[in-house]
Amino acid sequence: MQSIDLANPRPVVAVICDRISYFQHPVHAVPETYLRALHEAANVMPVLLPVSPEMLDLPTLLSTVDGVMLPGSPSNVAAERYQAEPLPEQTLKDIYRDETVFSLLPQVIEQGIPLLAICRGFQELNVFFGGTLNRAVHERPNALDHREGCHDRPLTCWYEDRHLVEIMPCGLLSTLTRAPHVSVNSLHHQGVSTLGQGLRIEALAxxxxxxAFTASDSPGLVLGLQWHPEMSLGHSPLAQQIFSHYGDACRQRQQFRSSLNFSGDNKNESIRPVAV
Structure with missing residues (x-):
C-alpha cells in the first residue's frame, strides 16, 4: 500500500468532463490518458468536474482547486457560441459541456488558476476570448489534412506524429524547448479561424x-494546444515539459492558496491570482 504523505499533498486539478450516454444513462466522463498524464507527468491529483451547471458552485471550486484542464473531445463547440451558422444536425455536440465551460472560464482566468486546454479545450478557449472556428480546416487552400484518418486502425496509430509545428520565438513554448520545430500528432477537423483577443500565438502548422497559444495578459498560466501532448509523453521532450511546467504552476497556486488558508485572509475575499 502506498504511504500517505500528509505534509506534501499534490495540487488538485479539476478536469472538465464530457456528457455521454452509457447504457442509456447520462454519464460524465474523461479519457484516462489525460488523467494519467496529469498524475504521472504533472505530479498533480486530477478530479473530474461534472458538466452540469446546476452542480457547479464556483466559490467552492475556486477555493478548492489549484488548476483546471479542458481536455479534448469528439464533440464540437456549438457554432452559435461564435456567431456562426449552426453545425449540421449530425455533428456531435455537447451543450452541457459548452454551458459549463463558458460559465466557468471567466472566474478561473480572472483568479489566475492555471489552465491547460487541449484540442476541444483549445477551441473553447479561442471562442471564449472572442475568436472563431473553421469547421473544416482541411478544406482550406493548400491545407494539410489534420484529421486522424481511418478509425479502423489501432488507436495508437491515430496519435502518431503527423506534421511539424514551428515554435514562435520569445513565447512560453520556446522556453520549454530549444527546437525551432517539433513533431506533433493531429486529430481534428475544426481549428482556429480568427484568433481571440489577447491570445499570443505559440506554434504554427x-x-x-x-x-498553440497563451493568454499573455492573464494573471495565471493559460495554455492552449491543438495537438495531444498527453499521448506523446513517451517520446516528446516538449510534451513532458508542458505537463511539468503546468504542474509547477499548479504547485505555485497551491502554495498561495495554502498561505491564505493558514492566515485566514480568504474568509471574506476571493482567491487572488498567482503570477506564473
Missing part, C-alpha cells in the same frame, strides 16, 4: 494553422 506548416499550412499556417494556429496550433
Amino acid at each position: 506548416p499550412d499556417g494553422l494556429i496550433e
